[in-house]
Amino acid sequence: MNPLNLSRRELLQALSTMSLSAALPLHAKQTTAEDNRILVVVELTGANDGLNTLVPYGNDHYYRLRPQLGIRPAKLRKIDDMHGFNPGMAGFERLYKNGQMAVIHGCGYDNPSYSHFTSAAYWHTGAPNSGEPYGWLGRLADAIDPQLTPNFLINIDERQSLAVRAARHVPVVFDDPQRFGRKGLYQSRPLLDHGADAASTPSNASQQFLEQVAQSARQASVQVRQAWNDYKTPIDYGILSMDLPKVAAMIHAKLPARIYHTAYRHNAFDTHVHQAELHQRLLTYVSDGVAGFMQDMKRIGRDKDVTVMVYSEFGRRPAENTSLGTDHGTANHVYLIGQPVKGGHYGDPPDLGQLNADGNVTHTVDFRRVYATVMQQWMGADSASLLNGRFETLPVFG
Numbered sequence: 001m002n003p004l005n006l007s008r009r010e011l012l013q014a015l016s017t018m019s020l021s022a023a024l025p026l027h028a029k030q031t032t033a034e035d036n037r038i039l040v041v042v043e044l045t046g047a048n049d050g051l052n053t054l055v056p057y058g059n060d061h062y063y064r065l066r067p068q069l070g071i072r073p074a075k076l077r078k079i080d081d082m083h084g085f086n087p088g089m090a091g092f093e094r095l096y097k098n099g100q101m102a103v104i105h106g107c108g109y110d111n112p113s114y115s116h117f118t119s120a121a122y123w124h125t126g127a128p129n130s131g132e133p134y135g136w137l138g139r140l141a142d143a144i145d146p147q148l149t150p151n152f153l154i155n156i157d158e159r160q161s162l163a164v165r166a167a168r169h170v171p172v173v174f175d176d177p178q179r180f181g182r183k184g185l186y187q188s189r190p191l192l193d194h195g196a197d198a199a200s201t202p203s204n205a206s207q208q209f210l211e212q213v214a215q216s217a218r219q220a221s222v223q224v225r226q227a228w229n230d231y232k233t234p235i236d237y238g239i240l241s242m243d244l245p246k247v248a249a250m251i252h253a254k255l256p257a258r259i260y261h262t263a264y265r266h267n268a269f270d271t272h273v274h275q276a277e278l279h280q281r282l283l284t285y286v287s288d289g290v291a292g293f294m295q296d297m298k299r300i301g302r303d304k305d306v307t308v309m310v311y312s313e314f315g316r317r318p319a320e321n322t323s324l325g326t327d328h329g330t331a332n333h334v335y336l337i338g339q340p341v342k343g344g345h346y347g348d349p350p351d352l353g354q355l356n357a358d359g360n361v362t363h364t365v366d367f368r369r370v371y372a373t374v375m376q377q378w379m380g381a382d383s384a385s386l387l388n389g390r391f392e393t394l395p396v397f398g
Helices: 008-015 060-066 090-097 116-125 135-144 184-192 205-230 244-252 273-301 367-378
Strands: 038-044 101-108 151-157 172-174 259-264 306-311 332-337 344-347
Touching: 038 244, 038 273, 090 184, 090 273, 101 367, 135 151, 135 259, 151 244, 172 205, 205 244, 244 259, 244 273, 259 273, 273 306, 306 367, 332 367
Parallel strands: 038 259, 038 306, 101 344, 151 172, 151 259
Antiparallel strands: 101 332, 306 332
């Protein structure tokens, strides 16, 4: 059954074209309030322009650097004397003013990369310039759930994100819940759909493991499809919801998942040319989607259990370019959203009057401080061991 001497994980990955939760024994454990806490991570791929998302309208340097792209104060959704959200972000404005949004300014890392792929990998692993093979959410899942609960870690996307890659957990990865199922040739369908003859006994440990994996795969796909089919909501998520209704469906169905990762896909925020109108539309979709999701969590009584984190792999250059867009930058905002969050500003905004040799700002908050905060204060994990170092947390949670 295992002529290549593959590890159990490698056997699992070879068995299926999709990442499904391994069928390992679930040990009983005492349930606590923290066991209900859920983290939903939303990635804005392509590097969102933070300066035109939450505009520092009180800073004259902003308008000097962006004489045409700079959004005038009268158009903004102001939240204080210095900052205002992009005109299309009614949902974010409402969440902030209701005290349910923490804005962490200036998030980045030393020796920043301007490559989408490289910087995204750093954010996905939480380990810049290290070659870390596992994602920060994967490591988090391994730490807080050593029992390897099936369907504990869910990634909704076209393909698995590095962020959820784990040493022990195997994430459930799907795009369309209606079509979520294991693929195979016609001749193998009976075995994939129904498993081996119940009367037969596995002849060895490898065969038993493979049958357990197949059974888990069948159960996961059935649970996801059933959760989606049973989910109905009156909440308006806007035009493009970033798969957040699918997350809501899984939470509503009480799947054991406590960590979700989804994304606004296809490098949509790589706005090098004619940025203004396109960027506002994108931000409207994000703002409406996240605000709708939080309304839905309140509707189903889970708003106290859920925190949403919104991030992008880097920001944009402070100065506009000649194509009325913005080029690759460095530091950016991270948003933590939810009823448990202590709303407000955290960290210092980067100094727009002191740019580096590349014309970019210097980060003021190591992004791993945000990860440490989420891991330690919200999910109850030892962040120092997961991030290979101790990073000071932010007082975002009570």
